Amino acid sequence: xxxxxxxxxxxxxxxxxxxxxxxxxxxxxxxxxxxxxxxxxxxxxxxxxxxxxxxxxxxxxxxxxxxxxxxxxxxxxxxxxxxxxxxxxxxxxxxxxxxxxxxxxxxxxxxxxxxxxxxxxxxxxxxxxxxxxxxxxxxxxxxxxxxxxxxxxxxxxxxxxxxxxxxxxxxxxxxxxxxxxxxxxxxxxxxxxxxxxxxxxxxxxxxxxxxxxxxxxxxxxxxxxxxxxxxxxxxxxxxxxxxxxxxxxxxxxxxxxxxxxxxxxxxxxxxxxxxxxxxxxxxxxxxxxxxxxxxxxxxxxxxxxxxxxxxxxxxxxxxxxxxxxxxxxxxxxxxxxxxxxxxxxxxxxxxxxxxxxxxxxxxxxxxxxxxxxxxxxxxxxxxxxxxxxxxxxxxxxxxxxxxxxxx
Amino acid sequence: xxxxxxxxxxxxxxxxxxxxxxxxxxxxxxxxxxxxxxxxxxxxxxxxxxxxxxxxxxxxxxxxxxxxxxxxxxxxxxxxxxxxxxxxxxxxxxxxxxxxxxxxxxxxxxxxxxxxxxxxxxxxxxxxxxxxxxxxxxxxxxxxxxxxxxxxxxxxxxxxxxxxxxxxxxxxxxxxxxxxxxxxxxxxxxxxxxxxxxxxxxxxxxxxxxxxxxxxxxxxxxxxxxxxxxxxxxxxxxxxxxxxxxxxxxxxxxxxxxxxxxxxxxxxxxxxxxxxxxxxxxxxxxxxxxxxxxxxxxxxxxxxxxxxxxxxxxxxxxxxxxxxxxxxxxxxxxxxxxxxxxxxxxxxxxxxxxxxxxxxxxxxxxxxxxxxxxxxxxxxxxxxxxxxxxxxxxxxxxxxxxxxxxxxxxxxxxxxxxxxxxxxxxxxxxxxxxxxx
Numbered sequence: 001x002x003x004x005x006x007x008x009x010x011x012x013x014x015x016x017x018x019x020x021x022x023x024x025x026x027x028x029x030x031x032x033x034x035x036x037x038x039x040x041x042x043x044x045x046x047x048x049x050x051x052x053x054x055x056x057x058x059x060x061x062x063x064x065x066x067x068x069x070x071x072x073x074x075x076x077x078x079x080x081x082x083x084x085x086x087x088x089x090x091x092x093x094x095x096x097x098x099x100x101x102x103x104x105x106x107x108x109x110x111x112x113x114x115x116x117x118x119x120x121x122x123x124x125x126x127x128x129x130x131x132x133x134x135x136x137x138x139x140x141x142x143x144x145x146x147x148x149x150x151x152x153x154x155x156x157x158x159x160x161x162x163x164x165x166x167x168x169x170x171x172x173x174x175x176x177x178x179x180x181x182x183x184x185x186x187x188x189x190x191x192x193x194x195x196x197x198x199x200x201x202x203x204x205x206x207x208x209x210x211x212x213x214x215x216x217x218x219x220x221x222x223x224x225x226x227x228x229x230x231x232x233x234x235x236x237x238x239x240x241x242x243x244x245x246x247x248x249x250x251x252x253x254x255x256x257x258x259x260x261x262x263x264x265x266x267x268x269x270x271x272x273x274x275x276x277x278x279x280x281x282x283x284x285x286x287x288x289x290x291x292x293x294x295x296x297x298x299x300x301x302x303x304x305x306x307x308x309x310x311x312x313x314x315x316x317x318x319x320x321x322x323x324x325x326x327x328x329x330x331x332x333x334x335x336x337x338x339x340x341x342x343x344x345x346x347x348x349x350x351x352x353x354x355x356x357x358x359x360x361x362x363x364x365x366x367x368x369x370x371x372x373x374x375x376x377x378x379x380x381x382x383x384x385x386x387x388x389x390x391x392x393x394x395x396x397x398x399x400x401x402x403x404x405x406x407x
Numbered sequence: 408x409x410x411x412x413x414x415x416x417x418x419x420x421x422x423x424x425x426x427x428x429x430x431x432x433x434x435x436x437x438x439x440x441x442x443x444x445x446x447x448x449x450x451x452x453x454x455x456x457x458x459x460x461x462x463x464x465x466x467x468x469x470x471x472x473x474x475x476x477x478x479x480x481x482x483x484x485x486x487x488x489x490x491x492x493x494x495x496x497x498x499x500x501x502x503x504x505x506x507x508x509x510x511x512x513x514x515x516x517x518x519x520x521x522x523x524x525x526x527x528x529x530x531x532x533x534x535x536x537x538x539x540x541x542x543x544x545x546x547x548x549x550x551x552x553x554x555x556x557x558x559x560x561x562x563x564x565x566x567x568x569x570x571x572x573x574x575x576x577x578x579x580x581x582x583x584x585x586x587x588x589x590x591x592x593x594x595x596x597x598x599x600x601x602x603x604x605x606x607x608x609x610x611x612x613x614x615x616x617x618x619x620x621x622x623x624x625x626x627x628x629x630x631x632x633x634x635x636x637x638x639x640x641x642x643x644x645x646x647x648x649x650x651x652x653x654x655x656x657x658x659x660x661x662x663x664x665x666x667x668x669x670x671x672x673x674x675x676x677x678x679x680x681x682x683x684x685x686x687x688x689x690x691x692x693x694x695x696x697x698x699x700x701x702x703x704x705x706x707x708x709x710x711x712x713x714x715x716x717x718x719x720x721x722x723x724x725x726x727x728x729x730x731x732x733x734x735x736x737x738x739x740x741x742x743x744x745x746x747x748x749x750x751x752x753x754x755x756x757x758x759x760x761x762x763x764x765x766x767x768x769x770x771x772x773x774x775x776x777x778x779x780x781x782x783x784x785x786x787x788x789x790x791x792x793x794x795x796x797x798x799x800x801x802x803x804x805x806x807x808x809x810x811x812x813x814x815x816x817x818x819x820x821x822x823x824x825x826x827x828x829x830x831x832x833x834x835x836x837x838x839x840x841x842x843x844x
Contacts, residue, residue: 076429077785079820079832081479085426128836131786175787175797175809177839233843235505378429386786393427 022253022277023118024310025067025093028368028402032356033314034328035372036271038200038259039212043366043404044097047110047146050212050259051158052200054099054148055108061099065402067370068092071121071394073346077128078380078389084127091120095402099148110146110160115139116216117166117252123343125183130173132386133343140166140221140252144198159199164219164252167191168226170344178233188246188287190226194219196252210261218254218281223247228289230296239295247288253305253335254278269316271328279305279335301385308335314354324358326370339384346392348379356400364407370400434479437828439642440595441482445546446470447589447636448600448646450805451814452549453569454487458516458802459500460551460569462490467808470547470598472815472833479831488541488573494522497538498551498569501801503794505844512794514801527578529566538572545573548589554604555628556620558585590635597636598818600646600770602629602756606749610651611804613702613734614684614741619748626755633759644766644822647753651745653774655793656803657700657737665707666695669725672711679710680730683738692730698739703793703803705735766825768818784813785836797840812838 027045030037037049044061046053069091075084093115101108117140125134141164148158167190174184200214224247230240255277262270282305288298314328329352336347356370376394383389446452446468453460454468465471465487474485490497499518506512522539529535550570557563564574564581571578574588605620636643651657662679669676679695713720714729724731737745753771760767777798778791789810790796793803798810806814816832823830 072426074427074429076431077832077834080834081431081434081831082834083428126837128785128834130836175840177842179842179844181839181842183839235503235844385783387783388785391429393429395425395427397425 022255023069023093023115025069025372025398025400026095026114026116027097028065028067028356028370028400029316029326029358029366030314031067031354031370031372031398031400032326032328032358032368033269033271033316034273034312034330034352034354036259036273036312036314036328038214038257038273039202039210039261040259040269040271041202041210041261043406044099044110045095047097047099047112047144047160048095048114048198050200050202050214050257051110051146051148051160051198052156052214053202053212054110054146054158055101055106055150055156056202056204057099057108058104059406060101060108061097061404061406063095063097063366063402063404063406065095065368065400066092067094067398067400069120070397071119072396073121073376073392073394075123075127075129075343075346076391078382078391080390082128084123084129087122087124089120089122091118093118101148106150108148110144110148110158112144112146112160113141114144115141119345121344125173128390129343129386129388130183131175132172132383132388134171134173135169136344137169138166140164140219142219146198154204156202157200158202159197162196162198162217162219164194164196164221165191166193166221166223166250168223174230174232176232176236184230184232184236186231187229188226189229190223190246192221192223192226192248192250194221194252208263212257212259212261214255214257214259216255218278219252221250221252223250228287236295239293241291241293241296244296245290247290248286250285251281253281267318271314273312273330275310275312277308277310277335280307281305282335302340304337304340305335306337308333316358322360326356326358327354329353338381341379341381341392342383342386343388343392346376346379346394348377348392348394350374350376364405366404366406368402368404370398372396372398372400374398432829434829434831435827436480436830437823437826439822439826439828441477441480441830442596443483443546443594444470444474444477444485444596444598445589445594446473446549446598447632448549448598449553449604450549450551451603452547452598452600453551454547454549454811455551455805456800456802456807456811457500457502457805458800459496459498460490461497461500462492462495464500464808465489465497465547467811467838468547468549469811469815469818470549472812472838473598473818473830474546476815476819476830476833480828484544485546486544487547488543488545490522491539494520494539496520497522498536503801503841503844512801522572527565529579532566535566535571535578536568537578538568540572542575548573548585550585552604553585553601554608554620555602555625555632556605558601558628558632560584564588586632586635590638593639595641597641597643598645599632599636599643601632602648602752605752606648606745607651607804610737610741610745611656611702613732613736614738614744615733619745622748622751622755625752629752629755630759633763633765637763637765642765642826644768644818644825645756645760646768646818647756647771648749649770649774650749651737652700652742653778653791654804655791655796655799656703658778658791659703659793659803660701660705660707662695662697662699662701665701665710665724668707669710676725679724680727681736681738682730682733683736684740684744686740690733692727695731695736696739698742700737700742701731702735702737705731764825766821768814768821770814770817773817782813787836789813794841800841807840808838809835809840
């Protein structure tokens with residue numbers, strides 16, 4: 001009989017990611033005004049902001065924009081003076097819109113491609129939380145064909161179908177050291193899809209105020225056959241069989257918005273937006289591995305997000321016929337309760353200010369630039385699951401540029 | 408357009424520089440002075456790991472980790488009696504070479520590049536392994552194997568090779584006792600984690616071959632040593648003695664597991680037998696229970712082998728005439744006895760520390776809590792389990808670098824809360840657990 005030594009390696013990678021940020025970068029004119037636009041008629045970005053407003057646009061639009069996003073986060077482990085920074089990386093949320101229909105007709109068709117959710121964080125392999133996350137690259141791209149119908153000269157509605165293509169690439173260290181003194185590595189990589197819808201109402205009131213109400217549905221996104229790659233010391237590899245795959249479902253939340261537009265003079269446009277994001281759907285993140293072993297069990301980690309509200313305001317000043325100055329800002333609450341903050345999305349209440357310029361390069365061609373600075377408050381937390389304790393703080397810098405052709 | 412590009416790149420550079428910083432108050436030493444910190448203790452203090460003392464283990468000793476953190480609050484140089492390159496394996500140590508088909512670990516002793524310089528037979532004591540002398544400054548005085556009982560014994564420098572290598576003289580001519588040696592040079596702060604071996608040596612020997620240090624003797628020596636360590640008003644931190652049953656050495660090879668293994672081959676076997684303490688020094692065979700703790704190094708292959716008895720050949724461990732030898736089992740009564748002594752030692756430690764206003768790391772409570780509940784630190788799930796737990800090294804008694812970093816942080820927390828200092832904590836994630844092939 002052999003020596004009896006029970007070996008139970010209870011080292012289950014509990015890989016977990018929050019949805020990164022809701023990326024509120026869906027049109028440079030709107031970003032310049034604090035990312036308002038639910039109750040305005042600015043340009044083709046209305047396909048996103050309010051499908052109901054699309055038909056009211058005086059012109060047809062084809063436009064594209066990009067908003068390179070620099071996410072600068074720091075973590076200070078509790079009881080230390082260490083500053084762990086994320087690597088300098090630039091995410092590239094983008095937009096493409098088309099809104100086409102007969103001039104002053106009763107309908108317009110729209111198409112939108114945009115990136116409402118995403119995250120790009122690279123904490124590296126030496127920071128205190130490397131066993132919770134090394135890097136995350138998450139992208140959700142929504143494709144949204146849309147129909148907008150004018151009911152009266154003062155009221156229009158619209159709706160669209162959303163197809164979401166998501167990709168995720170997440171790496172995490174595993175606390176199993178090989179003979180060279182290096183950690184094991186887990187990588188979960190895959191793509192998935194989901195479906196949803198988007199609808200809105202747009203009204204021009206007698207007082208001249210414009211009003212928009214929209215709802216973008218939640219999009220339940222399924223990654224059915226992602227790669228689950230585990231590199232561990234050779235003597236333990238059989239506990240982490242390769243190749244392996246995983247299944248996961250990520251419920252991307254709904255957003256309900258109300259927006260108002262005011263026009264005190266013919267040079268000024270003032271806008272207010274309020275959004276309710278239904279993060280409440282995000283109860284847990286679970287990974288179902290195709291091949292399980294006693295060491296590699298399916299993982300389940302509670303998220304228990306709560307619905308979050310943001311309020312935004314912005315203004316546009318028409319300096320001359322072909323030049324516009326914009327500014328705005330807002331506040332957003334956090335969806336993440338105490339004890340659930342993770343490195344993937346070190347969430348906290350945030351404030352942001354924006355500014356922008358618009359220039360008509362030609363009568364049918366708009367060039368818009370925008371800049372947004374966002375500060376995510378410092379938040380000191382001990383995560384319930386990982387016990388990672390410390391303070392996260394984040395600054396986000398987002399320049400943006402778009403070109404819109406309209407006729 | 409060219410200018411525009413320059414402005415754009417200048418702007419992007421500016422943004423890249425705008426990293427957030429979290430500003431904490433600068434670390435302070437509080438009411439303590441860490442100019443010369445010395446560490447007093449046994450193998451745990453020396454950085455002993457995987458059944459040996461060797462360079463890599465020394466470099467990750469908890470005092471070395473603490474001293475590194477103390478540098479933020481005025482801590483000075485911290486010298487350890489390191490084994491030199493070429494002899495970096497020190498005493499030799501266990502390595503994990505793989506797992507057999509049943510998933511049991513296979514270990515091998517690495518005996519290359521050791522620092523063994525000779526073997527000294529001491530009449531009436533036994534052989535003492537001698538190591539290459541260390542001649543530099545010392546702040547880490549951890550001596551593997553030392554008991555509190557030994558600290559005032561003048562010839563001890565001839566009986567413990569790890570102590571002998573720190574001393575200028577050669578065994579068997581040493582006459583400096585441990586307490587005098589560590590206090591010879593002035594110091595400002597100390598950590599003292601002595602006393603483990605006063606109970607552990609008895610326990611790891613299955614209750615034979617060694618004796619528990621008398622409770623009163625322990626109290627006298629502890630008071631004496633603390634008086635001496637605080638003679639010039641030095642401040643310090645002390646550690647209590649862990650419950651010996653909180654370590655994997657006693658919790659890995661269990662009666663239940665052995666019996667299950669036997670029954671797999673021979674379902675008719677009902678029980679195992681051990682030679683257990685009745686009272687005083689009286690031992691008698693009886694049926695083994697889950698409360699009898701079998702040591703990690705018990706060769707389970709002995710079970711069932713035929714032993715000659717007056718009643719004919721009988722299988723080892725399976726009859727009252729052939730019980731498992733005493734040396735392999737800390738039986739239930741011995742466990743209770745050891746725990747009683749350890750609790751008495753700890754009452755002494757806490758009481759004397761309280762009188763002197765010293766910081767206390769309650770290792771007894773801390774390690775029992777880990778045994779009961781496990782520990783999660785920075786996303787690492789740790790436990791008191793052998794190999795899989797990540798805290799304990801292959802010998803089942805001493806810790807991994809990660810385990811030592813956690814102990815260092817507990818000592819630091821105790822110091823900070825007692826002296827109002829803010830020594831930064833060590834990053835546990837940057838210290839590794841066991842190494843797997």
